[in-house]
Amino acid sequence: MIATLLESLDPLVVELIEALFETLYMVFFSTLFSLILGFGITIALITTAPHGLRPNPRVYAALDVSVNLLRSFPFMILMIALIPFTRLVAGVAIGSTAAIVPLTIAAAPFVGRILEGSLLEVDRGVVEAARACGAGDTQIIFRVMLKEAMPSIILNIAILAITLLGYSAMAGAIGGGGLGALAYNYGYLRFRTDVMLYSVGILILLVHLIQTGGNFLYNRLR
Amino acid sequence: MIHIHDLEKSYADTPVLFHISCHIRAGEIFGIVGHSGAGKSTLLRCLNGLEGYQGGSITVMGREVQELDEEGLKQLRREMGMIFQNFNLMQRKNVFGNVAFPLEIWKTPKEKIRTRVLELLELVGLADRAQDRIQNLSGGQKQRVGVARALALNPKILLCDEATSALDPQTTLSILELLQDINERLGLTIVMVTHEMRVVKRICHRLLFLEHGRTVCQGATDDLFLAPKQDLKRFVGDDYTLSPTGTNIRLMFPRELAQQSIITHMARELNLDFSIVGGRLDRYRNDVLGFLIINVDDRRLESVLNYLQEKNLFWEVLDDDRHLA
Numbered sequence: 238m239i240a241t242l243l244e245s246l247d248p249l250v251v252e253l254i255e256a257l258f259e260t261l262y263m264v265f266f267s268t269l270f271s272l273i274l275g276f277g278i279t280i281a282l283i284t285t286a287p288h289g290l291r292p293n294p295r296v297y298a299a300l301d302v303s304v305n306l307l308r309s310f311p312f313m314i315l316m317i318a319l320i321p322f323t324r325l326v327a328g329v330a331i332g333s334t335a336a337i338v339p340l341t342i343a344a345a346p347f348v349g350r351i352l353e354g355s356l357l358e359v360d361r362g363v364v365e366a367a368r369a370c371g372a373g374d375t376q377i378i379f380r381v382m383l384k385e386a387m388p389s390i391i392l393n394i395a396i397l398a399i400t401l402l403g404y405s406a407m408a409g410a411i412g413g414g415g416l417g418a419l420a421y422n423y424g425y426l427r428f429r430t431d432v433m434l435y436s437v438g439i440l441i442l443l444v445h446l447i448q449t450g451g452n453f454l455y456n457r458l459r
Numbered sequence: 460m461i462h463i464h465d466l467e468k469s470y471a472d473t474p475v476l477f478h479i480s481c482h483i484r485a486g487e488i489f490g491i492v493g494h495s496g497a498g499k500s501t502l503l504r505c506l507n508g509l510e511g512y513q514g515g516s517i518t519v520m521g522r523e524v525q526e527l528d529e530e531g532l533k534q535l536r537r538e539m540g541m542i543f544q545n546f547n548l549m550q551r552k553n554v555f556g557n558v559a560f561p562l563e564i565w566k567t568p569k570e571k572i573r574t575r576v577l578e579l580l581e582l583v584g585l586a587d588r589a590q591d592r593i594q595n596l597s598g599g600q601k602q603r604v605g606v607a608r609a610l611a612l613n614p615k616i617l618l619c620d621e622a623t624s625a626l627d628p629q630t631t632l633s634i635l636e637l638l639q640d641i642n643e644r645l646g647l648t649i650v651m652v653t654h655e656m657r658v659v660k661r662i663c664h665r666l667l668f669l670e671h672g673r674t675v676c677q678g679a680t681d682d683l684f685l686a687p688k689q690d691l692k693r694f695v696g697d698d699y700t701l702s703p704t705g706t707n708i709r710l711m712f713p714r715e716l717a718q719q720s721i722i723t724h725m726a727r728e729l730n731l732d733f734s735i736v737g738g739r740l741d742r743y744r745n746d747v748l749g750f751l752i753i754n755v756d757d758r759r760l761e762s763v764l765n766y767l768q769e770k771n772l773f774w775e776v777l778d779d780d781r782h783l784a
Contacts, residue, residue: 366547369507370540370561370612371533380563385551458551 252419253435259333260415260443263405267340268398274341275348278304280378282353288361290374307346312404315343316411336413340404348397355389356382388458395451399444406440416440460485460520460616460648461506467514468501475501476672479515485615488642488649490663490680492656498672499652500620506650507539507618508532520615537565540609544621546601548593554580554604555589561611579607583637599630606637610645617641619651623658631655635662660684660743681743685711685750686775701777705754707736708763711773712749722751725766731759752777 281300285293310318316339323338324330359382367381383390406417416436424433461483468476475498483489491499504510505517508524517524519535527535548557558579562572580586583603593601602622609617619638623631639662642649653659659666659680666683668675668691676683676691683691701707710721725731733755740749755763767774 360545360547362543362545362547363549365509366541366543366608367560367564369509369536369618370564370608371536372564373529373533376564380560381549385549387551 249423249432253416253432253439256414256416256419256436257439259413260402260405260417260440263333263336263340263408263413263415264398264401266337267344267401267405268394270337270341271344271348271397271401272394274345276352278346278349279352279356282349283356283378283382284374290377304346304349307343308350310343312339312343312407315339316407320411331412333408333413333415336405336408336411336415339411340401340408343404344397344401347400351393351396352390355386355393358389359385388455391454391458392451395447398447402440402443402447461650462518463502463515464517465515466502466505466512466517468498468505468510468512474672476505476512479667479669479672479674481667481674481677483648483650484665485648486642486646487664488639488651488662490659490666491650491652491669492654492659492666493669493675494654496671497669499654499669502669503618503620503650503652506616507536507541537561537612538614539616539618540612540614541618541620542602542605542609542622544624546598546605546625548601548604548608550593552593553589554585554591554593554596557593557604558607558611561608565612575611576607579610582610582641583607597630598626599633602626602630602634603637606634606641610641610647614647616648616650619649619653621652621654624653624655628657631658632661638662657741660741662744664744681746681748684741684743685748686773701736701752701754705756706760707752707754707777708767709775709777710751710753710767711775712740712751721770721772722753725763725770729759729762729766731755731763733763 278300282289282297282304284290285297285300287294287297289297316336319339319342320330322342323335326338327335329335356378363385364377364381367377372381405413405415406420409415409418409421416439420433420436420440423429424436463479463481463483466476466479467474479502491502493499501510505512505524506519508527512525520538522531522535524532524535549560552560555576558576559572562575567575577586577589580589583606585600585603585607588596588600593604596604605622617638622638623634626634635658638649638651641647642662651658651663663680665677665679667677668683676688712721726733733753736752736754738749738751740747764774
């Protein structure tokens with residue numbers, strides 16, 4: 238039924254819908270995976286930080302530098318440099334699925350940083366109180382810091398998803414598809430300004446939706 | 460209960476505690492008193508291992524704190540509740556959730572948590588606020604939640620870190636009454652850090668005064684305040700501008716004499732004129748105690764001292780430290 242519905246539509250509309258789904262696919266999974274990876278970095282950072290749970294200046298310095306290093310790579314370069322790795326992980330080097338790999342790798346250190354910021358906002362006194370009733374490090378991270386920082390984490394996830402939305406447009410360069418690629422291919426290369434405007438319009442809508450959703454959840458949780 | 464012997468602590472190269480020794484008895488309310496920066500909160504944090512120390516020893520219920528491993532420290536902390544100046548409650552949990560937190564950490568079964576939390580909220584007078592958000596509570600109510608949380612695991616010792624310093628006088632009083640009640644009813648040993656003299660006088664049995672990380676003096680509260688040594692006088696702002704002529708005598712009113720009209724009686728009996736330099740009556744725990752400083756003519760000094768001797772009063776001639784005032 239969907240096939241017949243799609244046939245009856247303008248082929249360009251079909252392309253727009255496909256691009257939208259490719260974008261959502263890339264953003265969703267790269268957000269998810271970079272959160273998982275990045276949270277690991279966050280835990281390592283706040284644990285070893287000077288006033289962390291287990292201060293370790295050397296490990297912290299090493300992590301700090303690596304995070305900054307990875308974040309300073311232009312995404313375009315990183316994406317191409319990662320092609321062999323992408324092929325290893327995703328089995329293919331081009332396409333939406335392949336794009337998720339460099340997106341995740343690029344975003345993970347960013348996630349590590351912004352979630353570190355969220356957890357550092359947690360009142361040190363609350364952490365001390367938990368420690369004083371016999372809580373261990375793992376309990377403090379998951380039951381106290383993560384819980385208390387949740388509103389701020391939600392806002393940061395919205396920022397992350399929007400950043401990845403922007404990055405995913407560049408994924409067109411390795412055949413990732415999506416709205417960014419559509420806007421570029423039609424609007425810039427074929428002078429189809431209307432297609433470009435539609436694509437950009439949908440992107441604006443997406444950014445707005447993600448941010449509004451984030452704000453809504455933030456206010457609910459606070 | 461707690462033995463501190465020759466304790467020394469420093470942060471990096473800066474020493475903060477010097478040769479502190481004291482003994483906190485089971486069932487008492489012990490005050491650690493000092494101005495800010497005196498090291499009193501640091502000392503308190505050494506008791507449950509939130510801070511380490513470099514020299515000397517602290518034994519709590521027979522255990523040397525510094526020698527405990529991770530698991531041993533957790534066990535120790537389980538037996539020592541703690542409350543804080545800023546309450547340190549979790550903003551994203553409600554009243555019930557905050558009190559339940561220590562029980563969850565120690566993997567208490569759900570039904571037990573429920574009954575225990577409700578029992579604790581009853582004890583601190585917040586039975587009807589279980590579902591309230593922390594933001595909606597007043598300072599005094601927040602501290603009551605703090606007390607309930609600290610008592611959740613049935614500790615033997617309660618550590619209070621400036622627990623009333625963020626509260627107004629009326630609320631302070633109600634929290635102190637709660638603490639006193641807990642101390643008497645549950646036999647809980649309370650160690651209390653504060654810079655507020657009225658708090659100390661109101662509930663502490665015994666005291667340790669700290670200044671710049673050193674012990675100024677220690678002892679029973681009424682002894683210390685009724686006949687303070689020079690250091691303590693300066694500390695508590697208990698200095699009076701003494702008259703340069705005549706002799707200044709400080710009369711102490713211990714509990715059995717505080718209500719009697721000694722002074723007017725003496726004036727009548729000796730047909731004496733004197734001026735009053737200063738004085739104070741305070742409530743110490745459940746007694747009203749105080750002192751009065753009078754100035755008498757040097758020629759009448761002998762008869763006054765004889766009278767005081769006869770009546771078995773505590774007194775002190777103050778002129779020796781006039782220049783120190």
